[in-house]
Amino acid sequence: MYINLDVQTDFEIKSLSDLKKFKELMVNLKMKINKSQLARELGVDRRTIDKYLKGFTPKKTKEKKSILDGYYEVIAALLSEDSKQVFYYRRVLWQYLQDNHGLNCAPSTFRRYIAKKPEFAAYFERRIKMPSNKGEARFETPPGYQAQFDWKESLVFETKDGEKVEVNVAALVLSYSRFRIFTLTLHKTQDILFSFLADSFEKIGGVPQEIVTDNLKTVMDEARTEYYKGKVNKRFEEFAKDYNFKVHPCKAGRPKTKGKVETQMKFLDEIHAYQGQLTLKELYDFVEKLNNRINQSYHQGTGKIPIFALEQEKSSLLPLPAEKIKSSYRIKHELVRVNTSSMVSYKSNQYSVPPEYIGKKVGIQKHDDQLWIYYNMKCIAQHQVTNNKLNIRESDYRETLQLSLRNYPDINELAKKNLKIIGEAYDK
Numbered sequence: 387m388y389i390n391l392d393v394q395t396d397f398e399i400k401s402l403s404d405l406k407k408f409k410e411l412m413v414n415l416k417m418k419i420n421k422s423q424l425a426r427e428l429g430v431d432r433r434t435i436d437k438y439l440k441g442f443t444p445k446k447t448k449e450k451k452s453i454l455d456g457y458y459e460v461i462a463a464l465l466s467e468d469s470k471q472v473f474y475y476r477r478v479l480w481q482y483l484q485d486n487h488g489l490n491c492a493p494s495t496f497r498r499y500i501a502k503k504p505e506f507a508a509y510f511e512r513r514i515k516m517p518s519n520k521g522e523a524r525f526e527t528p529p530g531y532q533a534q535f536d537w538k539e540s541l542v543f544e545t546k547d548g549e550k551v552e553v554n555v556a557a558l559v560l561s562y563s564r565f566r567i568f569t570l571t572l573h574k575t576q577d578i579l580f581s582f583l584a585d586s587f588e589k590i591g592g593v594p595q596e597i598v599t600d601n602l603k604t605v606m607d608e609a610r611t612e613y614y615k616g617k618v619n620k621r622f623e624e625f626a627k628d629y630n631f632k633v634h635p636c637k638a639g640r641p642k643t644k645g646k647v648e649t650q651m652k653f654l655d656e657i658h659a660y661q662g663q664l665t666l667k668e669l670y671d672f673v674e675k676l677n678n679r680i681n682q683s684y685h686q687g688t689g690k691i692p693i694f695a696l697e698q699e700k701s702s703l704l705p706l707p708a709e710k711i712k713s714s715y716r717i718k719h720e721l722v723r724v725n726t727s728s729m730v731s732y733k734s735n736q737y738s739v740p741p742e743y744i745g746k747k748v749g750i751q752k753h754d755d756q757l758w759i760y761y762n763m764k765c766i767a768q769h770q771v772t773n774n775k776l777n778i779r780e781s782d783y784r785e786t787l788q789l790s791l792r793n794y795p796d797i798n799e800l801a802k803k804n805l806k807i808i809g810e811a812y813d814k
Contacts (some may be wrong), residue, residue, distance in 0.1 A: 402428060402710075406439040453491060454499040460487055461500075465509045470544060472658035475498050476510055482659045530702025532561040533594040535583070537574060537602075538654045543669060544662045551666060551764075555654050555673060556582045561598075562702075563695035564589065564685050566650055568677040570670050572765050576604040577717060577753030580625055584715040587629065590696060592703025596632040610635040628711050630704050653680055666763045719745050728786045732757055735775055738782035739767045741789055780805060 399408055410421050419439065425432040454461075464471055464479065473479040480496040489496075500506045511621035538555040545551065554574050558567045560766040567586045571578055579602075584589070587593050601609035601616065610616030618626075618633050626633050646678055656676060657669070664672060681693045688695065708710065722730045724743045729736040739748065739759055750769060759767040768775050784801040 388595045399424070399428070402430065402434070402438045403443075405435065406441055406443075409439045452499055454496065456488075457483060457487065457489060458503075461506060465506060465558070470662035472661060473509075474658065475652070478659050481656065527561045528702070529562045529594050529699040530592070530704070532598060533596075534559050534561060534598040536600060536651070538651050539574060541654075541657060543666075545669075546663055546664055546764065547665065548662075553666075553669070555657075557650050557654070558583070558586045559650055560590065560594065560692075560696065563690070563692050563699045564688055565681055565696040565699070566677060568650075568654065568673050570673045573758075574604070574756040575756075576619075576621060578606050579622075580715040581717040583625075583629075584712055587706060588712070590703065591700045592705060593629050593631050594703060597626075598635045598636065601635050602697045605633065606635055610637050612637055618656040625715065628707055628715075630707070637668045650680075654689045670763060717751050717753050720750050722750055723747050728782055729776075729778075730759060732771075735772070735777060737767065737769045738778040740782055742764060778805060 399405065409419065421432050421435045421439070424435045428435070434449050460483070461479070463469065464473065464482070466565075466703075471482075473482070476497050477493060479500075480489070480493050481498075481744050491666070500510065535556075535558050538557060541553050541555070543551055543553050544705075551572070554571050556567075556569045556571055556574075556579070559565070565588060569582055569585075599605050603619075605619055605622050607618050607619050608614070608617035616635050618635070624632065653676065654673075657673070660669070662671060682691060684691055685695075724730055724739055724746055725736075726744060727736075728741040730748060730750060731737075732752070737757055737759065743761055743766060746761065748766065751758045751760070755771050757769045757771050758765055760771075767779065767782070769779070782802060783805055787801055787804075
């Protein structure tokens, strides 16, 4: 029997690892190997060719253990669905681990580690916001010329005690130095805005020539549009005159006009990393700490550190007004003790608070014709400032009655009846 076999004798050498099989083939064919030619084609030494022909196999490199592997369980817990904490950016998680778990690695190392873990990478991918495809021209101003203001508003924060509060952060950024001032507030009233700006101007040691802002109700009575310059609120206009700056409202729907302060809002998302971890007082302290850290960090856009750039900008700022003007815009904070009737005194009149604060010292502030009463940074009561001797909220009075008349059948009806009598006796 005769069989015709079509045997493939072509053999391509692509790398040193192919040399072992190539030797086996040449031995079977009883052919001599040209080691010098192989060395030239593969670009290696002739002795290396000889070593691989003899069966040398390089050891497989072992994957090095990352220092971040020790943080795997912590990261998994923080990013789990059960966690109250929210991390919008990898940078925020890296910073949180640095501040609270002793992490010591570069941000780039941390980003690579997260990217290699699909379960972690997926957490951040679903939070990525697609950037706008509209181009924006870069716009810079000279030292001392401009500052931009905005609110990070209506942030719902859960304290470590489980209480949910709505907070806001006022933000002012000097356009030249990028020096920022953040302040946590519970409200966004006009008096709070005046107090924040007045305090901010004192911190930076002067006043910029113009303030860029949104069409806030506390700033504008009528919004600026493409075809209308808008109408500045009378009280804010007086404030601007007292401090000698110009008001520059953005056109409605054009937030990019104040892009320098808008970009700061992402830093304030770091607040969510501490959901359920801090008291309200500790949250105030954290925002101040965050503010200081950012001002002492390198700014990629300017190539400067804001706190040092501010020193260069100070000489270009307008001077502060007289102390009499400055003090008129500061919100006065006064400590008073709650009496046994669950009331506090303000200008010879009394205002009620919940009875649980009887005997404790509370802070009172008056702004926008409202009296705000605080205990450990928590707002416990709000009253319209009046000329009435007694100003009692029905809920406060009802709770006070319940403490002394625990078994009374209808506290609600009694509270209403008594308050009516009190009102007739004391109201003017």
